[in-house]
Amino acid sequence: MKNVGEAPQEELATGERSTRNRVVRSVLDHGPSTVSELAQRLGLTQAAVRRHLDVLAADGIVEARERRVYGARTRGRPAKVFALTDCGREAFDQSYDELAVDALRWIGEREGGDEAIAAFARARIAAQAGSYREAVEAAAPEERAQALARALSADGYAATARSAPHPQQGEQLCQHHCPVAHAAERFPQLCEAETEFFAELLGTHVQRLATIAHGDGVCTTYIPKSSTVSRAAGASPPPKPPKPPESSKTPRTSGAKSEKPSPRIHNATASASTAGRNPA
Incomplete structure (x- = not known):
C-alpha cells in the first residue's frame, strides 16, 4: 500500500521540472543570481536551489561565474552567481x-x-x-x-x-x-x-x-x-x-x-x- 503523502514518480518528476523552470525563469528575469537570492525569490531552501542548479549546469542551461564588482573590490572572494548560457536563452522566444x-x-x-x-x-x-x-x-x-x-x-x-x-x-x-x-x-x-x-x-x-x-x-x-x-x-x-x-x-x-x-x-x-x- 502506498504511504500517505507519497506521490507517484511521474508527479515527482513533473514537480522537479516545474521548479527548475522557475529557477531558470528567475535568472532570466533578474540576471545572474546567487543561491541565496534565488532561494529568497522562490521560497526554497538553499540546498534545494543548489540541487536544481547542479542539474541545470549539467544540462548546459546555466553556468557559474564570479559576480562582477564595480568600483573598489571588497575583501574576500566575490560571490558566485549563476547565469544563463546561450543554450539556456534559446529555450525562450528569441524572434x-x-x-x-x-x-x-x-x-x-x-x-x-x-x-x-x-x-x-x-x-x-x-x-x-x-x-x-x-x-x-x-x-x-x-x-x-x-x-x-x-x-x-x-x-x-x-x-x-x-x-x-x-x-x-x-x-x-x-x-x-x-x-x-x-x-x-x-x-x-x-x-x-x-x-x-x-x-x-x-x-x-x-x-x-x-x-x-x-x-x-x-x-x-x-x-x-x-x-x-x-x-x-x-x-x-x-x-x-x-x-x-x-x-x-x-x-x-x-x-x-x-x-x-x-x-x-x-x-x-x-x-x-x-x-x-x-x-x-
Whole structure:
C-alpha cells in the first residue's frame, strides 16, 4: 500500500521540472543570481536551489561565474552567481525567425526582388560550404551522400542518407530538421540554393522530392546512384526518381498561412551550369 503523502514518480518528476523552470525563469528575469537570492525569490531552501542548479549546469542551461564588482573590490572572494548560457536563452522566444523574414523581405524590396534574395541564399550556402565540401571530397564516391548527411547533422539538420525505394535508382538524403524552415516557407530561394549546392557538391543533378518548408514531414533529396562514376564512363542518364513516400507528408490544417512557397520547390533541380559538375 502506498504511504500517505507519497506521490507517484511521474508527479515527482513533473514537480522537479516545474521548479527548475522557475529557477531558470528567475535568472532570466533578474540576471545572474546567487543561491541565496534565488532561494529568497522562490521560497526554497538553499540546498534545494543548489540541487536544481547542479542539474541545470549539467544540462548546459546555466553556468557559474564570479559576480562582477564595480568600483573598489571588497575583501574576500566575490560571490558566485549563476547565469544563463546561450543554450539556456534559446529555450525562450528569441524572434529570430521573424528577424530573418523581415531581413529577407527588406532585401527583396530594396535590392532587386527575387533575384536579390536568390543571390543572398547562394552567398549564405557558399559561406558555410567549406566543412561540407571537405567531408564529401574525403569520402569514396559511393559514400558521399552519407558523408554529406553527417556534415549536415553537425549543423543541426538531423540528416540521414538511405537507399531509394528501388536501390538501383539511387539514394535519398533526408533532413529531419530545418533550422530555417519558417523563413524558407516564405522564401523558397533558400531551399533552391541548397539544392543547387548539393548538385554541385555531389557532381550530379539532384531533385527535391519534399521539403519541411512546404509542409512535408522531412526534406528529401533524390541522388542518382553512382552518378559520378556512370557519367565519367559515358553511361546513359539515371532513371527517373521515385515519388516521395506518403509517410513524409504532414497534412496542413485549414488555418495554415495563405502565403506558401512556389510548388516548384518540390521539383527544383540544379541549373545547367551546376548539374553534372564534379567538385573541384
